[in-house]
Amino acid sequence: MDWNNHLEMEKENSFRSSEATILVNESGVISFANQQVYENFGYLNHELIGEKLLNLMPGANLQVSGEGEIIHQFGIHRDGHTFSLFFRVNAFSLEKEVYYLVVFHKVKDQSRLNQQQTYPINELVDLMYALDESTIVAFTDEKGKIQSINKKFCEVSQYSAAELIGKDHRIINSGYHSKEFMQNLWRTISTGSVWRGEIKNRAKDGTYYWVDTTIVPFLNEIGSPYKYLAIRKEITEYKRVVEELKKSVNKLVDFQFALDASSIVAITDQRGTIKFVNDQFCRISEFSKEELIGKNHRIINSGFHSREFFNDLWRTISSGKVWKGEIKNKTKGGTYYWVDTTIVPFLDEHNKPYQYLAIRYEVTKRKIAEEEIQKMTGKIIDVQEDERKRLSRELHDGIGQNLYSHLITINRLQTEMSHPLLDQMRDEATEIIEELRHLSWELRPSVLDDLGLFPAIRSYLVRFSEHHHIKIHFDCYLNCRLNTNKEITIYRVIQEALTNIRKYAQTEEATVTIREIDDEIRVVIEDEGKGFDLEKVTRGVGLFSMEERAKAAGGNLSLHSVEKKGTKVFLEIPL
Template structure:
């Protein structure tokens, strides 16, 4: 079948295409017959939109709407018809596609139009039952809100329309949060995230939000559709779980500290006393069993010290984060033959909980390095900013696929410690391209 045949089959009685000036650049055979024009090649004739539809302005007809009108044929006679029109842009020029329908097909047309309209009404009803919906213009001014929006925000629709979303701003998120949001949607991309809002009565609520920009012919947003689902209860439960996890971590660290002290000051000291006794006996009696006892006692003391250190290094509590890290890195490099390059810009002691978090994340990350990376060097960087400390632990080893795979105990532990300190952990890795662990924790 020819292209013209396909158009006739798909568009019924006739179709023509007009450019922005109204000049017809394509017309099919059925449209020619309907309007009584000859079959001369189009380039030898000049058809204009108003030759067919004299009472319709090309620039004002709603796109996609079938409208009753009078057509005019080549003899100047008028007759009733129905048509639909859609405009589009091609290579920077605007065109209008007009589809002509015979008057006898009005009942079929009405049915075809009503079906998608009814479907849209059903979809809107379903969405309104579960979602909080708002539409804003390009500047963020609210043009439409549904009943669900009013129900959760406790504002009336007339209170919201004409305002922007600052009316429900809770003050929880920093300005940069909303700046990033606006950069995303104003560039034409969809934004998704969780936002804490404040209702009219002062109560707070959380929403899982998707904002979709609607783009004009130039690819610029002319309005935004925001669809939200309330997640206040979920966020409350997450908060309770986080408090519980923070408490568990604190209890764990306290128990580690207690066991470390008992091993070092109790069992360790007792073994050291036995070693002194053995040394005294050796000074008086030369016997191979005493030499063996001396060596075994020294090995046990060293094992106790290592275990005590792994549980909780006393230098972390006594001298602070940086000496503890330096001591750990020295022992780490000596034991595992991995050279660690350490760079630190930190001019003060941090809160005890923050120091513990930083130390444990470095410890866990380097443990993963020695187990899986297959390298002989690594890097640790600590930098202090105005309101945060950033820690980077990096190796250039085997790497792994971060997303989609199971999270090991080590990664889970680091992530939970970061959250417990109000911070954020990011793991970047690719196979054969190494691994970078980035911890950022706030400081007062």
């Protein structure tokens, strides 16, 4: 093929093409240009033959342009203004000369192409595919009529392409947004600016969906939009989550307000240094926030609690567990107050506390009332024990002595005469005396006052075993006598516990152990009888009485029972 024939073929192809085509030699001189080239650059036919391509496209380097690349370039019109274009180059050789066929498209939208960029065509195809698969895309004309859509638009809106093309976006209008919202959108894009925002639309079946929307105007030579590209990303689930979060945040704000108004709140770091306190904390402690922040809670330590108390507190929360209890604190002015306290550790990804939230409620009045009740209970118990003691002595020394005198008289009569009635009177008097002695013992054994706790309990257990046929194993390890109040408390708890064993345990054996351990007396009364479920059994007067006696003596009583395995009563009293 000779050059003239090849050139004629290129001319024929270019006349049939809608693309602007220029043929240049290796030196960059134009050998041919079709009609679109003359129209785009403003020249008359044949005026460009023999001209340099660089006069039309400054900076165009055909030698480094790769096959299949689309290159952005600025062209210079004959009247001097510049415009954007994209071109691709195909190189070929004829009679040992290299020629370049340059095919380009003038860009109508001149507003956003202000720098040269090079795009491999296969990369553009991949980008378009990714966009089409993941994003809702629509083109509209300058009046907003839909010209083209992708399948994602149809999928989300549930309309077919045929139902959408030629319509405007009112077809998916949800009615959610105001007229001002839409007017602002159109004012923005009609002036050539990009609009971004979130829009609530309605699908064909009436359901609603949200889209994060970007609308890009495409501008002509005079800067006016001739079409719009709308790129949307469905965010319905995101909006739902946001709404839920807003509701949760509002709830948290309400909770925080309620908590702040009713509770004493403090936050500390993992070392116990105060980072935050609320107004209630300042009000009750009489310290300002500036005086508290950066300090630890020793600033309000009353000295009431032992070191072991706080060691146990720190062991609990530093292991990630919640601590609950009552603490006696001291104000700046030196007065004392009680707080019902809950300390919650906040854990990091390694389950280690990084801060602590302490929520407190003032219970000073309740604690004062409890102390008064405890004192009153102690006084009632003392009065009760004094009355028991008085009745016991009256039974023993009064009625008991009179009955014993009558028994002596009956015995003297029996020495003088024999009669069945005298035998009956003697037996009845003996039985009544024995009952009185037992009743007197139950009320208040004199041996408890005279000889102490150990002989009194041992004597009581012997009588209990003989009378009720329950074998009692007794171990006592006391190094000294206790004060009267503590001895009576231990005696009464053992007495009440054994009474319950006799009534309910259905057993023939029980164990009573008294030990002096460190600075306290520990008493355990246990059996292997019927047992019971603590959650199902109503607390009786006997258990209440034991607990109140323990509190009055400054001690603590606890109960442990398992069905068919027996019951244990624990009493701990400080020395």
